[in-house]
Amino acid sequence: MGDNYVISEIEKDHILFLLEQNKRSDNRELNQIREVNIETHYVGKAEGSAVVTLGDTKLIVGVKAILGSPFPDTPNTGVITISAELSPLASPYFEIGPPSNAAIELARVTDRAIRESHCIDLSKLCIVPEKSVWILFIDFYILNDAGNLFDAATLGAIAALATAKIPKTKVGEDGVVEVLEEKEPLKIDHYPVSVTSYKVGKFNIFDANFKEERVSNSRLTFGFDEDDHIVSVQKGRQGVYTPEEIKKILRESLLVSKTLRKELMKALSKK
Amino acid sequence: MGDNYVISEIEKDHILFLLEQNKRSDNRELNQIREVNIETHYVGKAEGSAVVTLGDTKLIVGVKAILGSPFPDTPNTGVITISAELSPLASPYFEIGPPSNAAIELARVTDRAIRESHCIDLSKLCIVPEKSVWILFIDFYILNDAGNLFDAATLGAIAALATAKIPKTKVGEDGVVEVLEEKEPLKIDHYPVSVTSYKVGKFNIFDANFKEERVSNSRLTFGFDEDDHIVSVQKGRQGVYTPEEIKKILRESLLVSKTLRKELMKALSKK
Amino acid sequence: MGDNYVISEIEKDHILFLLEQNKRSDNRELNQIREVNIETHYVGKAEGSAVVTLGDTKLIVGVKAILGSPFPDTPNTGVITISAELSPLASPYFEIGPPSNAAIELARVTDRAIRESHCIDLSKLCIVPEKSVWILFIDFYILNDAGNLFDAATLGAIAALATAKIPKTKVGEDGVVEVLEEKEPLKIDHYPVSVTSYKVGKFNIFDANFKEERVSNSRLTFGFDEDDHIVSVQKGRQGVYTPEEIKKILRESLLVSKTLRKELMKALSKK
């Protein structure tokens, strides 16, 4: 992200020097993730919310449900829309203004994991076909960028959705939708997680911190559901992979996904 | 306003030097306002309009009434919306582009005086609850900025409203609203005026001209209705006041409000 | 267009030197147009489309028909809306961003020729008065700017319209408009063409190429229908004309319009 940050050659060499010895600057294994914390029900005015910390990375996700019209070509399904704000609050390298390319990519890649995993049956968000459906706005605010926003964002999105409660509705004889006081949880059918590796020199490391991200050549994000399906992929940055390398990273990423999903389910079991 | 205007130290010292002797550069008393002129019915295509001059400060306000839907949470009330354009026509320190912070503040502070004084009973702007209400657009264009736009703007807004005529309407059996040829005046329940003082050194002066504004540390605007209620306050700029200072200025402002309202009512009596 | 292009004095002198001898740098007569090619049915997903080449100038026009509401003051007529994109693909002097003034002028001048010629009877685009009409979006993309975009654009617009097919519709008893599979051609009542001359020194030349445009002082565009009516005029750039000069150019332009319309009708006869 932060396009105006230039890491010093010395730092870069140091990170690479450690990797040659299979070490990382914060003493982790190459595929070891930082401490994860997921706090749900953070914001009472949102239908669902979660604050995720991944090491020093911190973000908040809120879900708002608004009644609206479906798209004409999908009259029987609700709508999910995801946006991300990389506020300059979170990093000296973010700037005030309309969503940057980095914010757009973050939102769209997270969207892909959530949407393609079919974690929510959008047809259940339909109230009156062609007329009235729930629109779920899932909005991220990055509070501190210390690397690996992609995986933190997906954790936050699914945690906020899984703990969200949506008002019940009643459709009158005249077809008018009444929103009731009583709320019910969203039904979650799948629990996608996202696993991102960064390639630094010839090494692929997971849950990279900010400096590791900066010295990396490429980024590779896999979204997995709990049945080991791949539901999304995004390769980022100007570096490259051989096909064999990608297959190898895929298997490593799958392992990491198990750890992340365990943390997710642990947090959700407390809800 | 004009953020790129720097007044010379000599001019600043001169203004302060005069104030020490209880004088102003244009020979006014510290609480004396400049000559006021309010010309209504200026623009025939607007429902109401007023050109206000306050010394060399000049602005025009137009009111347009448009049929629209009420806000869902206030289904029985019409809508007032105020905007201000600080056109570069009016000052070498205004710039072309989207509304500046100064324009936003001017519109919002005027809005507060108009709205909070309940000068117009918004429920009378409702035609069909939930469906159809009048939206009053009150738009300012500054033509010449020679200081104290806030007070001139409020004078203009209330004068334009008080001389506005809104079409009568007829609601058909099918609920369709028909706009008739015949027009009727808006009923005005209160006549708020805004009084702004500027603090220069330790002196508080009223109806500041452009240079006085520039050398001032703080700005304090009170909105008063005709029953001596305070309906709006806005403190501006980086200077400060003690609580006692504010109470003192309040009483001086109240006196000035009488003068301004007299001018207002004089202009309206000619309508 | 391209406001940051400065032609060298030598090139300018050379062009003028040739004109003094009644010659142009590409060996054309002063009123001779470059080779015209009009290819219709280029884009199957558009209702109509045309690629126009005029020498090295190349642009594409697409027409999309969308069901929408009429303007309240013209409840019985469809809508035409024209936009032009001067993509930086087409010239090193175009820039990324919102439509430039040049793009706006190109769209609006083309719009005038199309609209004022009444080439399409807009009342025939009305399906249900006040409710449902066809909106024709005519969008230009310049692919290579080698001069005289105005005349190429009008050729493209009329060619795209004349070869467009719009879906038939059926209005149900409930007033709902159904769009059918079957399509029918738009009926074209007139075939406007645009003829632009550029004044270089004291000479008026037609179908100017890019360098000729750059050295010119003024531009004069006439839109003509097939009955020799003038349906649009636009004078551009900072140069001037005497009234007599304009009358003279008018007659020359009318002659050129015949040639251009012949090319247009030739292309349309192949449709």
Place this chain on the structure above:
Amino acid sequence: MAGDGTVQLIDEKGKRVDGRDLDELRPLSIKIGVLKNADGSAEIRMGKNIIVAAVYGPRELHPKHRALPDRALIQCFYRMATFSVNDRKSPAPSRREKEISMILADSLSSVVLTEKYPRTAIDVYMQVLQADGGTRCASLIAASVALADAGVPMRGIVSSVAAGLINDKVALDLYDLEDQKGSGDMPLAYAPTLDEISLLQLDGIFTIDQFEESLDLAVKGAKEIFEIQKNALKQKYTDIRADVKEVPKAEAKEVPKAEAKEVPKAEAKEEPKA
């Protein structure tokens, strides 16, 4: 031009709906120097049009890379107030306002001696307070005298008016109703002392003859308006001379006197031509 020509816009006596003859201008008044901050300004009333024009400059141009190395850049900003028309206009500048701004700048650039102020901007703001047809012409009339009021040296004064078609007849200076119900409108800008057309637009359906007749009529109208512009300027300078305390702006500015005077002189000399 939404007109279908079926509305009766000329009565049996050849009078228009507002009582004018076909070749008659609307009532036109110009007040110069109406805005204190501007270097030059004017308010024009033409029919029910009310338009204020202000000139700032020559002054520094921002951003600087847009400056022209050999001359001043004339920038025009033509804007309509939200309440100037029957329906409320959106406050954002429309494509129409942008196009008009551009052609007004081109027209004024044709007479201003821009080469005297390289690398500067001369900014002309025109605010339409009430619109009644022909606003671009009225704006140009006001802008021309505001430029003179600002002491900007010019080769001549641009005047402007439209001719158009109502009930298939050529008429001068269409107002709102005629503009809407008529079948053609042709705004023109013309500097009488120079015999130069610097703005020409048209929409509608004109025969070649109607076009030429319109052109001649608009040129004639522009010449009449030019006299009103001159009188307004003379009036302003007379007023100034009467009031010895007030320093004329043209002198207060850095423009050398010789140049500031160039405008009236040029007009005086070339008047016989008009």
Place this chain on the structure above:
Amino acid sequence: MAGDGTVQLIDEKGKRVDGRDLDELRPLSIKIGVLKNADGSAEIRMGKNIIVAAVYGPRELHPKHRALPDRALIQCFYRMATFSVNDRKSPAPSRREKEISMILADSLSSVVLTEKYPRTAIDVYMQVLQADGGTRCASLIAASVALADAGVPMRGIVSSVAAGLINDKVALDLYDLEDQKGSGDMPLAYAPTLDEISLLQLDGIFTIDQFEESLDLAVKGAKEIFEIQKNALKQKYTDIRADVKEVPKAEAKEVPKAEAKEVPKAEAKEEPKA
């Protein structure tokens, strides 16, 4: 203030709907240093308000032409999360957010020793995560301590709270419901050690007496909040001293120690005044 005064907001015992007395603040907690990247930061919870403030700077200002030759420019960005309110807020900054950002910057500028860092920017970001009435005051409370956390030298600490009218009585620190159903709200910012009001707004209908009573009550409330701000800062510095390994941010920054210490010193000295 949409309130018509008809909703019962005070019970027969003089208690408010949330059980508070008229002159009682909401529960208020401040956590300092919650964001690692920022030079200073704080999270405030005041009633159900949750707001995070971050300070970056003094640092280079972009674009450079906005820099002030003789002092730092304090820039505030007050923003509400889309999910912080009952209806989803549009993500684009509203006019309200822009106005509030401006007056918050003015308030903070009154205490920061901006002249120590000419040509730089001190950027203060305030993100409202949940809104419950009085967010501008709560944001200012958090921003003040975040500035101190960043080691920015200040003449004093700005505190802030609103007073308002519910059922025609003056009450302290209105929450959402009271803000909506009450008949007046008056946010104020006040630096107790300096006896300076640096922000004052009001909407509603106040008599002169009610205004003065509100002013006094808000000043009193601000003094109480100031104690909480000081305690939070002390707690943070105690924590740091306990943890010898962690270098306090104030030192890590290029701000000279003497200046960084100026804040607690100034407060200690001027406390008797409060």
Place this chain on the structure above:
Amino acid sequence: MAGDGTVQLIDEKGKRVDGRDLDELRPLSIKIGVLKNADGSAEIRMGKNIIVAAVYGPRELHPKHRALPDRALIQCFYRMATFSVNDRKSPAPSRREKEISMILADSLSSVVLTEKYPRTAIDVYMQVLQADGGTRCASLIAASVALADAGVPMRGIVSSVAAGLINDKVALDLYDLEDQKGSGDMPLAYAPTLDEISLLQLDGIFTIDQFEESLDLAVKGAKEIFEIQKNALKQKYTDIRADVKEVPKAEAKEVPKAEAKEVPKAEAKEEPKA
């Protein structure tokens, strides 16, 4: 991927709706040098996709502060014409277009010898005139040869194609209908002479096996397309040689000949690898 997998996209003979085998590309043609002003250009037709790519540069970069001190900045602008899809696309760039532009720039940056042109921009514009599924891949194919046409030195040529899932089977180069009704799509960019994947995306639901099969199939497809790219480039250079009057653009530019030739040479040498 709105597909629910219920639409029959493969017949009993294993043929797709458009008659192709599962591992078969759509008809693909490339014309090089179609735009005169651009430094390099190409038009691609792949199925019903029609896309034009133009390259300008290396050239000066605006605004300058975005320039990279040690290499050229490759900027991609992928845009869809309003009429390129069934419903009219809004002319404003969408988030999708911005994301695709970014990843296309990353992919091309992986092969261009950007270090040869520090502080410059190489701008690649891709205009989709008609969209039929796989537009980002087709754009990349066109952009690669347009870069070569512009004489931009590269380590290799990027090729690109998607594989995806239709009726749970892996298929090459999905077209519009398959993209919508299928259950997964995986666009890939691959430089055969370098064995480098520089773009990879996926949406849908793939088993690990399906993913690996898709990856292998897309790589195979990219190699086939690479041959077509090479032939198009050879054809262009043959045409040029035949026409002695026309100076090849690569020479006309300031790029030294040795570099301009680097592209075909590199390919020729490394071909055995592919």
